[in-house]
Structures are given as structure tokens and as C-alpha cells.
Amino acid sequence: MKLRRSARLVDMTRVLLDQPHELISLSYFSERYQSAKSSISEDLGIIKSSFEHEGIGTLKTVAGAAGGVLYIPLVNQQEASTVISDLKETVANSERLLPGGYLFMTDILGDSRLMKKIGRLYASIFADRKIDVVMTVATKGIPFAYSIASFLNVPVVIVRRDTRVTEGSTVSINYVSGSQKRIQTMVLSRRSLKTGSNVLIVDDFMKAGGTISGMVSLLNEFQAKVAGIGVLIEAQDKEAKLINDYVSLVKVDEVDETSKQISVTDGNYKEFLTSGESVKHEGDTN
Numbered sequence: 001m002k003l004r005r006s007a008r009l010v011d012m013t014r015v016l017l018d019q020p021h022e023l024i025s026l027s028y029f030s031e032r033y034q035s036a037k038s039s040i041s042e043d044l045g046i047i048k049s050s051f052e053h054e055g056i057g058t059l060k061t062v063a064g065a066a067g068g069v070l071y072i073p074l075v076n077q078q079e080a081s082t083v084i085s086d087l088k089e090t091v092a093n094s095e096r097l098l099p100g101g102y103l104f105m106t107d108i109l110g111d112s113r114l115m116k117k118i119g120r121l122y123a124s125i126f127a128d129r130k131i132d133v134v135m136t137v138a139t140k141g142i143p144f145a146y147s148i149a150s151f152l153n154v155p156v157v158i159v160r161r162d163t164r165v166t167e168g169s170t171v172s173i174n175y176v177s178g179s180q181k182r183i184q185t186m187v188l189s190r191r192s193l194k195t196g197s198n199v200l201i202v203d204d205f206m207k208a209g210g211t212i213s214g215m216v217s218l219l220n221e222f223q224a225k226v227a228g229i230g231v232l233i234e235a236q237d238k239e240a241k242l243i244n245d246y247v248s249l250v251k252v253d254e255v256d257e258t259s260k261q262i263s264v265t266d267g268n269y270k271e272f273l274t275s276g277e278s279v280k281h282e283g284d285t286n
């Protein structure tokens with residue numbers, strides 16, 4: 001279709017936003033808009049400048065016959081701080097305190113607008129890593145996992161606590177929960193994960209890290225690699241964490257049931273935020 005430049009820029013932007021981390025050839029755009037590749041390259045330069053100015057992300061160009069351009073969602077420090085500030089305020093609300101010192105999390109995980117912001121933030125944090133799939137354990141971590149996977153443009157794998165007939169052949173392991181020291185089981189369908197996959201493990205809430213440690217062990221059964229670990233909220237725990245290399249957004253330092261006070265601070269995410277210049281792609285010669 002032949003479009004005016006203004007309409008072409010809008011449509012190109014839509015295509016790129018709909019397919020993050022996916023390499024799109026210049027030939028595709030050239031044929032789509034019946035325009036010369038030189039014109040397409042100029043348009044992409046305009047879009048890249050706009051993306052970076054608005055803090056939406058960046059475009060990476062890959063040279064060669066199999067090259068093209070891909071959109072990488074990124075979040076700058078200022079936007080990240082705003083998202084974390086809102087999240088801390090939400091978590092610190094005393095009304096979410098449940099008997100036993102537990103926190104009500106369903107409203108946070110069900111907030112699609114907040115999850116979208118958090119998903120893009122995590123996609124920015126892990127933008128420089130090769131990730132084939134996002135893994136979480138059923139059920140509360142599912143919205144969190146999908147929010148991240150949508151910006152990384154990869155599938156989600158869900159680990160379950162029990163076997164289901166609809167899952168087909170499965171692999172199961174026993175693990176020790178970090179906080180309660182109980183033997184528990186987790187199961188994953190053999191068809192869910194390819195051998196050698198690079199997996200981003202995510203969980204909505206972590207105390208000692210027993211569940212995440214169990215997922216790491218499960219990946220060993222598939223000869224898969226841990227590409228990263230993301231935690232929405234981590235809790236202060238008297239015992240040492242079972243995992244060390246993870247990214248958290250906020251930390252619950254203390255819960256006082258008597259005064260109904262929840263003390264919340266920043267997680268360690270600032271150490272991992274990725275800039276556009278540091279992002280590489282297979283085949284990138286720039």
C-alpha cells in the first residue's frame with residue numbers, strides 16, 4: 001500500500017511496538033509501503049529519535065543480508081523511579097495486611113495498567129540477555145510473567161504443583177520450601193520447554209527463595225539455562241536467601257501487625273537497568 005509519509009510513520013511505529021525484540025527486514029517495510037529502502041531508513045531514524053526522546057525504547061539496526069531493525073522496550077531511571085514509588089505506596093497500604101503477617105497481593109497482580117508498566121520495566125532490565133521463555137509457578141505469578149513476556153515477545157511456561165492429564169508427559173521434582181522447610185513438588189510438561197532454552201524465572205513474592213530454587217532445579221532436568229531471575233516483591237527474612245543473583249523491585253523490610261505498619265523500600269533493580277547503547281543482538285555488527 002502506498003501511504004503518505006505521516007501515515008507511513010504511524011503504521012511503522014505500530015508494527016514495531018507490536019513486535020518487540022523481533023527482527024524486521026527493511027525489505028518488509030519497503031514492500032509494504034512501496035517505498036525505497038533509503039526512504040524507509042530515514043523513517044526509522046525519525047522513529048528511533050522519537051522513541052529515545054519519549055523514553056519508549058530504542059531501535060537496533062542489524063547489518064547484512066539477514067539484517068533489519070528491531071524495537072527494544074526500555075525504561076529510564078526517572079520513569080522506573082516513578083513506577084517503583086507507586087508500587088511501594090500500594091504495597092505499604094495497611095489495608096492489605098492479613099492475619100499472620102501475610103500481604104494481600106491479588107489487587108496488585110490484577111491491575112493491568114500497573115502490570116504493563118512493570119512488564120516493560122523488567123523487559124528493560126533484561127533487554128541485554130538472550131531469553132527464549134519466561135517461567136513462573138502457578139498461580140499468582142502468572143499475570144506478572146505475562147506482563148514481562150509481552151514486552152520480550154516470548155512465550156510463558158507455567159510450573160504447577162500437581163500433574164494434570166491435559167499436560168501429557170511431565171517432569172516432576174521435590175524441593176524444600178525456604179521459609180516453611182517442607183518438602184513440596186513442582187511439575188512441568190515435557191512439551192512446555194525445549195532442551196537448552198534460556199529461561200527468565202519470575203515470581204511475584206519471595207521470602208527465602210525456595211520456590212525459585214526449585215524452578216532452577218527443574219530447569220536442570222531440561223538442560224535449560226537460567227537467563228535471569230526477577231522478583232516483584234521480596235520480604236526480609238531472618239535466614240539466608242537460597243538464591244543470590246536476582247532482581248527485585250521492592251522489599252518489605254518489616255510488618256508490624258500490632259500497629260498495622262508495612263515498611264517498604266526499593267529493591268535492587270537500579271543496579272540492572274539497561275541503557276540502549278548496551279543492548280546487543282545476535283548478528284549485530286554495529
